[in-house]
Amino acid sequence: MKKGFIFDLDGVIVDTAKYHFLAWKKLANDIGIDFTETQNEQLKGVSRVRSLEKILSWGNKTIPEDEFMELMAKKNNDYLSYIAKMDESEILPDVPKVLNYLKKEDQPISLGSASKNARQILKKVNLISDFNAIVDGNDVSKAKPDPEVFLNAAKSLEMIPQNCIVFEDSLAGVQAANNANMISIGIGDKDVLKEADYVFSDFTEISIVFLKELIEK
Numbered sequence: 672m673k674k675g676f677i678f679d680l681d682g683v684i685v686d687t688a689k690y691h692f693l694a695w696k697k698l699a700n701d702i703g704i705d706f707t708e709t710q711n712e713q714l715k716g717v718s719r720v721r722s723l724e725k726i727l728s729w730g731n732k733t734i735p736e737d738e739f740m741e742l743m744a745k746k747n748n749d750y751l752s753y754i755a756k757m758d759e760s761e762i763l764p765d766v767p768k769v770l771n772y773l774k775k776e777d778q779p780i781s782l783g784s785a786s787k788n789a790r791q792i793l794k795k796v797n798l799i800s801d802f803n804a805i806v807d808g809n810d811v812s813k814a815k816p817d818p819e820v821f822l823n824a825a826k827s828l829e830m831i832p833q834n835c836i837v838f839e840d841s842l843a844g845v846q847a848a849n850n851a852n853m854i855s856i857g858i859g860d861k862d863v864l865k866e867a868d869y870v871f872s873d874f875t876e877i878s879i880v881f882l883k884e885l886i887e888k
C-alpha cells in the first residue's frame with residue numbers, strides 16, 4: 672500500500688529555529704524590544720508576517736506598513752546569511768534513515784512547511800531530490816493550524832488525506848495535520864505535542880518496524 676509522507680521543515684528536517692532566533696532577536700533588540708528563547712518557541716511554525724506582529728505586540732509597539740515591510744526584509748536577509756552557510760551536517764539525526772527507507776519502499780514524500788525559504792534550505796542540505804512534491808510558505812494563504820499546507824501536499828502527491836502521515840515539531844502543525852484528518856507524528860516534547868497521534872523526541876526513536884506498520888495500516 673502507498674501512503675503520503677509529509678514532512679515539516681524547520682525543527683523536523685533541520686534545526687533552523689536557532690537561526691530564526693538569532694535573526695528575530697537582533698531585529699527586536701534593534702527596535703528596543705526584548706526577545707527570549709521562550710518567545711522564540713511560540714514562533715515555531717508561525718509565518719514571517721505573524722511572527723513580526725507577535726514580536727511588536729510583545730513590545731507594545733505599532734509601526735507603519737512600510738516600516739513593517741522593511742523590518743521583515745531585514746530579518747529575512749539576516750536569516751539568509753545563516754542559511755548560506757548550511758550544509759548536510761545540519762540535517763537532524765536519522766532523517767536520512769527515514770527518507771531512504773520510504774524511498775526504497777516507493778512511498779510518495781512531500782514537504783509541508785510555512786517557510787518561504789524552504790527550497791533554498793533543502794538545496795543547501797542536499798535533500799531536495801528526495802521530495803516528490805514541495806509545498807511551502809509561497810503556496811499557501813492560511814497558516815497552520817489551518818490544514819491548507821498539508822491538504823495541498825496530499826493533492827500534489829495524489830493521495831487522500833486519510834492516507835497521509837505528517838511529521839511536525841510545532842503544536843500548530845500537529846493541529847493542522849489533525850484538522851486535515853491525517854495521522855500526526857509529533858517530533859519533540861511530549862507535553863507540548865500531546866495532541867499528536869504519536870510523539871517521538873527525534874527520528875532516532877522511529878524504527879523501520881514502525882514505518883512499515885504505518886505503510887501497511
Ligand code: B16
Pocket residue numbers: 679680681682688691714715716717718719722747783784785786787788789808841
Ligand atoms: P520564513 P516550518 C516555519 O517553518 C518556522 O517554524 C517559523 O519559525 C518561520 O517563521 C516560518 O517557517 C516562516 O519562515 O521566514 O523562512 O518564510 O516549521 O513550517 O517548516
Ligand code: MG
Pocket residue numbers: 679680681682683715716839840841844
Ligand atoms: Mg517546524
